[in-house]
Amino acid sequence: MAEAALLQSRPDRTRKHSAGAVSFSASGGQLPMEVCERAARDLTDWRRTGRGVLELPFTGLAFKDLLAEAIASLRALLHVPANYRVLFMQGGASAQFSLVPMNLLRGKRAACYADSGYWSRRAIAEAQRYCHVEALAPQRVPDGAAEAAYLHVVSNETAEGRQYRIFPDAGALPLIADMTSDFLTRPIDISRFGLIYASAQKNVGAAGLTVVIVREDLLGSAYPATPSAFDYAVQARNDSLYNTPPVFAVHLAGLVLRWLLSQGGVEAMQGATERKSAMLYAVIDGCGGFYRCEVAPEERSQVTVCFKLADEALTRRFLDEAQAQGMLHLAGHSRIGGIRASLYNAVREEAATALADFMRDFARRRG
Numbered sequence: 001m002a003e004a005a006l007l008q009s010r011p012d013r014t015r016k017h018s019a020g021a022v023s024f025s026a027s028g029g030q031l032p033m034e035v036c037e038r039a040a041r042d043l044t045d046w047r048r049t050g051r052g053v054l055e056l057p058f059t060g061l062a063f064k065d066l067l068a069e070a071i072a073s074l075r076a077l078l079h080v081p082a083n084y085r086v087l088f089m090q091g092g093a094s095a096q097f098s099l100v101p102m103n104l105l106r107g108k109r110a111a112c113y114a115d116s117g118y119w120s121r122r123a124i125a126e127a128q129r130y131c132h133v134e135a136l137a138p139q140r141v142p143d144g145a146a147e148a149a150y151l152h153v154v155s156n157e158t159a160e161g162r163q164y165r166i167f168p169d170a171g172a173l174p175l176i177a178d179m180t181s182d183f184l185t186r187p188i189d190i191s192r193f194g195l196i197y198a199s200a201q202k203n204v205g206a207a208g209l210t211v212v213i214v215r216e217d218l219l220g221s222a223y224p225a226t227p228s229a230f231d232y233a234v235q236a237r238n239d240s241l242y243n244t245p246p247v248f249a250v251h252l253a254g255l256v257l258r259w260l261l262s263q264g265g266v267e268a269m270q271g272a273t274e275r276k277s278a279m280l281y282a283v284i285d286g287c288g289g290f291y292r293c294e295v296a297p298e299e300r301s302q303v304t305v306c307f308k309l310a311d312e313a314l315t316r317r318f319l320d321e322a323q324a325q326g327m328l329h330l331a332g333h334s335r336i337g338g339i340r341a342s343l344y345n346a347v348r349e350e351a352a353t354a355l356a357d358f359m360r361d362f363a364r365r366r367g
């Protein structure tokens with residue numbers, strides 16, 4: 001009987017991720033269905049123990065194994081060099097906006113920040129509470145390097161849809177990157193960076209977990225008033241278990257990371273991301289000006305495709321019709337408007353094809 005119920009529920013659930021509803025939301029990424037099903041099962045019965053994963057004490061061996069496996073998967077996916085530590089922290093990228101200066105100023109009074117858009121400015125505003133910020137154009141090589149502690153960049157500007165293809169030369173400074181919205185969508189040469197951080201909810205699972213990858217020599221000089229839970233060196237020394245970690249978000253991340261490995265890793269994700277975004281940009285550029293993308297072609301994001309309708313009065317209708325066809329959360333960032341399609345790893349190529357078809361059809365009918 002249980003089996004009959006399971007079979008009955010199946011068509012409905014697969015539909016959600018194929019022909020049916022797809023979330024193109026920027027703020028919370030879709031999760032692969034097999035990961036969701038596994039996570040749901042693990043809530044009540046983890047590895048056939050009859051106990052739920054949330055009951056695991058974070059100090060126990062089982063949880064330590066689970067955490068170590070997630071970190072090992074991440075190291076394998078990104079080929080993280082041995083002199084880097086992977087930390088699982090909390091507070092999101094927004095907390096990192098403060099934690100980066102608190103931990104990495106190392107007695108200096110200034111830092112360079114590339115200003116590439118909305119999230120750069122959020123990072124800058126926060127850093128200004130701790131140091132002098134020299135704001136630079138996105139590709140400028142910092143010159144006042146002697147005074148500055150690091151160069152900070154936002155790898156993918158999620159509000160505008162602008163992404164670094166080539167990261168700027170940081171000169172002698174450690175390069176620090178907020179990779180929240182394009183983390184694990186392409187290979188990264190970690191050795192070019194001093195530190196990378198990413199909130200988990202876009203490409204690694206659930207909010208509550210923040211991934212930090214930091215070069216070891218940068219650890220240990222935090223500003224004295226830094227809370228211990230937010231001191232990278234303290235978390236590194238305690239293998240991210242200084243205090244209770246977000247157990248379920250860590251477990252979910254482990255499942256997502258293992259799924260990514262099974263799919264061919266970030267190299268395969270890069271190929272898929274390129275194909276998905278190329279389809280949408282081809283429609284944007286090929287509809288005789290019905291759609292327009294304000295980002296220069298060489299800066300266009302492959303993960304976050306932002307565009308406007310030339311007749312902005314049609315935006316609402318576009319969103320309503322898309323939603324009626326199961327394409328959800330396509331509204332642009334509240335400060336920017338227009339349309340935004342986020343193509344995180346679990347958004348399948350079929351979903352991007354369906355969106356491209358819809359866009360072409362909408363332009364034909366309304367153009």
Ligand SMILES: *Cc1c(COP(=O)(O)O)cnc(C)c1O
Pocket residue numbers: 027091092093094095119154156157158178179180181199
């Ligand atoms: C979503 C996002 C953030 C904010 O993340 P929180 O987890 O909400 O703090 C920061 N930076 C970028 C690039 C983002 O896309």
